[in-house]
Amino acid sequence: MDITKAMVAGWECRYYQMPHTELERRREAVKRLMEEKETDVLMLVDMVRGGYFQWLLGAGLSERPTEEILIFSRTGEMKICLTSECFSDEQQKNYTKVDATNTQDTRFGDAANVPAFYYRYVSEELTEKKRVGIVFPDSLRRTVKEYLEANIPGMAWVDVTHEMNELKAWKSPEERKILRDMADFHDRLFPTVGVLAIPGRLEGDFVKELRYRAYQMGCGGEDVTRNAVVHLTSGQDGRKEKLEEVLYPGKILREGDRLNLKVQCVGYDDYYGVLGRCFVLGEASEETKQNWEKLVKVQDFAASLLKPGTTLAETAAKVQAFRKKQGMPEDASNFLYGVGVQAGEAPHLTYEQTMIVKEGMVLAVAPELKMEGAETMYCADLYEIQENGAVRLNAFPREVEEIFIQ
Numbered sequence: 001m002d003i004t005k006a007m008v009a010g011w012e013c014r015y016y017q018m019p020h021t022e023l024e025r026r027r028e029a030v031k032r033l034m035e036e037k038e039t040d041v042l043m044l045v046d047m048v049r050g051g052y053f054q055w056l057l058g059a060g061l062s063e064r065p066t067e068e069i070l071i072f073s074r075t076g077e078m079k080i081c082l083t084s085e086c087f088s089d090e091q092q093k094n095y096t097k098v099d100a101t102n103t104q105d106t107r108f109g110d111a112a113n114v115p116a117f118y119y120r121y122v123s124e125e126l127t128e129k130k131r132v133g134i135v136f137p138d139s140l141r142r143t144v145k146e147y148l149e150a151n152i153p154g155m156a157w158v159d160v161t162h163e164m165n166e167l168k169a170w171k172s173p174e175e176r177k178i179l180r181d182m183a184d185f186h187d188r189l190f191p192t193v194g195v196l197a198i199p200g201r202l203e204g205d206f207v208k209e210l211r212y213r214a215y216q217m218g219c220g221g222e223d224v225t226r227n228a229v230v231h232l233t234s235g236q237d238g239r240k241e242k243l244e245e246v247l248y249p250g251k252i253l254r255e256g257d258r259l260n261l262k263v264q265c266v267g268y269d270d271y272y273g274v275l276g277r278c279f280v281l282g283e284a285s286e287e288t289k290q291n292w293e294k295l296v297k298v299q300d301f302a303a304s305l306l307k308p309g310t311t312l313a314e315t316a317a318k319v320q321a322f323r324k325k326q327g328m329p330e331d332a333s334n335f336l337y338g339v340g341v342q343a344g345e346a347p348h349l350t351y352e353q354t355m356i357v358k359e360g361m362v363l364a365v366a367p368e369l370k371m372e373g374a375e376t377m378y379c380a381d382l383y384e385i386q387e388n389g390a391v392r393l394n395a396f397p398r399e400v401e402e403i404f405i406q
Contacts, residue, residue, distance in 0.1 A: 018058050018269050022174050026056060027076045029167050034074060039133035039158050041125035042072040046139035050161075051341040054270050055168055057111055069117060069144070073125050078111035085116040086147040092118050117144060119151040130155045135164050162355075165346035169338050170360045175271070176384060179339065179362045182273030183382045183393035186263060189214055190396050193279055194403050197259055203232055204249025210263070219265045229343055231262040231276075233375035238285030255405075257281045258288060262366065262378040264343040272343045274364045275394055276380030277401060284400045291369055292400050294326055295379045298367045299398075302336065303383055306357055306365070306390040312336045313353040319367070333368045339382060361385040362393075 034042055047053035047070060056070065056078070071079040087095070095115055114121070122132060130152065134140065137159050149155060171179065192213045196206055211219075211228040221227035234251055237258035253259070262276035278292050301322050305315045320330050337344040339362055346352040347363070357363075366380030379398065383390040 019174065020058075022172055023056070023058050025172060026167070027072075030056070030072060030164070031074065031076055033160065033163050033167065034072075034133060037131075037133060037158055037160055037163065038129065039131045039160065040074060040127050040129070041122055042133040042135070042160065043122070043140075044070040044072065044135045044164075046136050049136055049139060050165070051168070051345055052135065052164070054341040058269075070111065071121050071125075079121055080111050080113050081117040081121065082115070083117045083141050083144045086144060087116045087118040089120075091116075092120070117147075119148055122148060122155075123152045126152070126155070131158050132156065133158045133160045135161050137161070162352065165352055166355060168340065169346050169352075169355065170358055171340065171362050172360075175340065176360070176362060178268050178271045179273065179382060179384070180393050182265075182267050182271055183275075184395070185217060185219075185265065185267050186273045186275035187394055187396045189217060189263065189265065190261075190275055190277060193259070193261065193401070197253060197279060197281060197403055199253055199255045199257075199281060199405065201253050202249045203234060203251050203253065206253065207232055207250075214263075214265045218267050221266060227266045229264040231260075231378065233260045234258065235375045237280050237282075237288055253281065255281055258284070258375065260375050260377050262380050264339075266343075270341055272339050272341070274339060274343070274366065274380050274382055275396060276366055276378030277396065277398075278377050278379075279401045279403055281403050281405070284402050289400055291371060291377065292379075294328055295367055295369045295377055296398050297326070298323060298328070298331075298369075299365050299379050299381065302365050302367060303390040303392065306336075306363065306383065306385060308357055308359045308385060308387070310357045311354050312347050312349055312357070316349055316353070329370060331367055331369075333366070335365070335367045337364050337366075338362065339364050357385055359385055359387055363390070365390070 030042065044052045047068060052070065053059065067082050067084050069081050069083055071081065132155055134157055137157065192210065196209050207230045210230060211224050214228045219228050234253060234257045236254065236256050259279040259281070261279065262274070264272050264274045266272050278288065280288065298319060302315060302319045305318055316336060323330060334344065334349045337348045338346050347355040347357070362382060362384050364380060365383050366378065369377040382393040384393055
């Protein structure tokens, strides 16, 4: 395996610095949506869930994203509030900053970082209709909901989660450039498997070393389990075994093992990529080669269906029928999903599966194959939806990689 291109310069390559014009484009799209839905103000709840913290602010995650609400006005002005406390009029009047700069302010770009949730941040934006747009209403704290309704009588909630997910699912040319480079990032990471998958090494040590290589290449963040998501299974190739759950640090890799690997790293401008392949420590069995060919055919078939105007639900149903004709078991995994500032975002087979696929979306096509007595195989790549269909962005070979230790 060629590992000569596996190493690149480190931390300085993590961020491209998303141009502010791209953030302005997104915010203008949100303002147009608010006009269409006749909402006076928009509240985005649990921003880690939808990736809206990064999408609207161009900032990394804060320490308490699930407790924060972003309040978006019709003019595009934004406030970030912690909802662990809701201020009364008296508390708001008497509040003074602990220091003059409040060092966290710069982390939120051009959004105002306010100390706590205060109902007037919402009420002062309302017109006579009192329509408040909300994203992920099921994540809204009950105490916050009751606090708002008590202080703003007659307000009306408008769920705009689907519409906001549609806005984010389409990728701008700048975003698509980043995602193409994230595909290349994963293509350069995977050759390192050839020198890391050593018989006698624990699975856990292999995963740690792979993550370390990813960080050398520009992946980053405090939580490696979120920033370099690694799915790894292994077992003797060509042998039927009783599969048992193996906890960290996992099995010891052996000569003749088949490694099934899917990786989703965050990199440039905090965008993700994905790649899934099959490796064998030694010569691969004919059964593995045949099953892998079937899995690649499934991926090709799924990708051929992803044209503008279709839905993931329609595609998934046809894929399952195709698998059945090939004598393959049904794929119960989420094998079609959007990729962007999250490893898996809308459209998604478990939600927004009826969203219309549009030119400019970037999706992961990641079918799995679980045969009886064998570990799950992964075949995962990024695809860009273009006018005539889906185009694969990853270039890493789609074949069983045999690793021979000299």
